[in-house]
Amino acid sequence: MDSLSMWEATAGERKSRPTLQGEQHCDIVIIGGGFSGLSTSYHLQKMGYRTIVLEKNTVGYGASGRNGGELLTGYHGTMESFAQKKGFETAKKMWELSLDSIDLVENITKENGISCDLVRKGDIRPAYKVSHLEKFKRDQEYLAEKFNFHEISIIDRSEMKTELNTDFYHGARINERGAHFHPLKFVLGLADVVEGLGGSIFENSEAVKVKRDSADKVTVTTPNGRVIADEVVIVTNAYAGNLDNTLKKSVIPVESIMIATEPLTEELIQELIPKNRAVSDSKNLLYYFRRTGDNRMAFGGSGRALGKRAQRKLFDNLREGMTTVFPQLKDARVEYRWGGKVGFTQDFLPYIGQLEDGTYFAFGYCGKGAAMAVMAGKVLAETIHHPDQVNNPLKKESLRPIPFHSQHAKGVGLMKFYMAFQDKYGK
Template structure:
């Protein structure tokens, strides 16, 4: 991987963790990232219209859309643009949300569910538009996704959702049985068939983040890497944002930290639970081997609550994520469990080497839905993607930019969803303990 400093010096660096303090983590995506430059840290003080905290998809998209409106903005990223979940996810650009659309209709009504579905599709279209207009090299492909039924009852639930979507919204998906699944989608005995959604995409997640950062800067946004925000204070009609080496005065603040939200924004930290998710990627396989395992190159996840998600990669590996952790601590034992999950899905890979392993934090809310809005102090935010943020986060950035520029604009159904506070201290510990037990035993075996 080559990185270019702002002084024009190009430095060849390994993407391996620990060899460079500010390098992206030891992921497949970091090892195959496009050449990019290391941006300087903020030093001293500056004044701008909007200060954006967090350099992932949400923050970068907010900056991109604000800059298009000729609104002055800066992005303050503690590590490097794309360093968090935006550069570490599985690269699955999916329609929908963690809850199924028919379950959202039962809870919120059909018209709200219809709009929520439309919003998720709009997010994918926005990603496609940005990639095309700025010629971002990120392997974007309309490959579709496959929901693999872990139990026979799950296949029936997928059929009900498919019928609901087709009948009420004209949204076309289709359900297949186990034998067809093994021939066409997932050559595994673990599942009982599933649902194909041809509308989803795949991409190289870090390269998309890097390209989005470049596009934001090309429009006039300013991005600072290695700039930790240490405090936010409201002073009259403006905010003072203190950093590790300077400060920013801004009329507006956007918090775009999702799973990495800390007590810096206490009211937001209480709205969500950060959960670790971990991934392994095999050594390179033959094209024949990966096509035999996943013939149509879909993005695949199963129907367990704590699911496995897996795919082929552009360089012919199998990537799988499937071990959540409520402490976010990595280690050999944890990644060994992820590898065993991969072997559970594809036993023929038992002797296959693993070239990459990495993890990061996801942001989960109590209703498993993303949320957008403003805190009582007036800080704009979007968070809680629950593992479905690859495209909706880009759309959230566009909505955040619109909220800054037009606070009285009419809000859509997603923006109107109320966000609840997560029980903390002993209640939160109990909540996570129950969830951990559910992951290890109930969800997998019953």
């Protein structure tokens, strides 16, 4: 599903970057030119390190340039459940990190003059079922009482038209801290900033081998060259490939697809999402959608198909979903259809840490990576700079392969079938 995304089509002229040729030396070599890789480079360059970023394709080619562009707080699961599993203090730090991640994106954007259509007007999570609204209320009460967080409100069905002009949902949770942006414009802007700080970025330069020598140097080999560095960071997420077997077997790539309409009138788009918030609903196979800077409706959902006919059916179903939520769009032309891979971990949380050989990693944002992946880069940079001073609540001490990883495609298919069943028949 590598068709042209709306983000690519509307990002403006893309700067051409060289392919790695010959031998290069640096302090830190970073594999992956998306949110995490560029953020790691950005923060390390500001600390005085010399970095090189290696990207297999082009900057932002993977999830960073294909996602919904929604900057959301939290994780998969309630903070109350994380407090029970990981302890209250760890859960509170996890929550604070997710809040800080959105601030970080906003600050980087403002400080460096990155034009990426950033809108910070909060996000809304519509309740697909009445029972979901009750869960939202419990979560709101927990965050207010235990974390002293009071920027979440709950509305019922009678109030929905103030937020979304649809009869599809039973109410919603509103978080004033959320935001949305043009993800690829942000990535491309951040890449320019990295280079302005002295960092190097090589595109079409796939890392095919990582080797440590007796002098504790790391050599990363590409088809046409190599980089010798003190440390290596791998941040390829769902596009892990075969570079490192441990990382590959610790993440499950899951397909997600999006469509975008033609530009709509200001009156229509304002009618549909009056407060211009980011939206992601409570279905297991969720819909996520928002208004773009040029007044399109960008609408996303789950996707996994083999063959072009099956892919067309998936996109047709997604359009049907969009017009079910918003019948007002039944005559709107869909101009873009695209998809990409989202990285999931076994416990549905991002992982940030080091392998036994010292390789740094971050991955597994589980569909909430637009902000957290940028924060992961900052955490990695701080860990490299001051390894004993970083309090990382998402630190993964050791990675274990996901059972039956080689069968993950079948497993994802079965999981999505079950989730669809739950959406239709569950409480």
